[in-house]
Amino acid sequence: MKKVDLSETRAFNPLGMKNFVLHESEFFKIINFNIAAGRIFPVHAHDLDGQVSIHVVEGSGAFLGDNDAVIPAKTGDILVSDIREPHGVRADTDMRILVTIAPPI
């Protein structure tokens, strides 16, 4: 068993994004990304089997997808996407997301 405390990784870089790998195993990887207001986690995809969940734990903005898709995102929203489906995040405020990737990449 291992406990991590999200309050310990609450750090922002006004010029972009900070990320903290909270856990990695053969089963999943958990990363906290903190995105400064006005910044974007660019839309990307990997040609691999698997899924990712993106949980907004603070702030608001949008989930981004293929063909300029924009899905409003607020604290408490969770997006689930295939890893091979394009996905990204736009931060309208300072925004913290918890990303779980299974299997880990």
Added chain:
Amino acid sequence: MKKVDLSETRAFNPLGMKNFVLHESEFFKIINFNIAAGRIFPVHAHDLDGQVSIHVVEGSGAFLGDNDAVIPAKTGDILVSDIREPHGVRADTDMRILVTIAPPI
């Protein structure tokens, strides 16, 4: 892509626990458990490979483990446990947890 909104499953049962399966795929299962103040998600384990993350999204209490282990748990805390390691949760206030299980069981 699929979005779920945790504010839509904020329901408690004063006599115990409510649970909402938010997502299930071959890669992981995501469940929101809402545990009423004073109630316990009993310590349990399964003889299977895999891990579970337990993310406290509201309230406080404790993560429970083997040999009467008690680990304080507050909003923003995440416990990662092997599925075969005994794990449970005690709610001191109304408490919401987000559980991700990979591979799904």
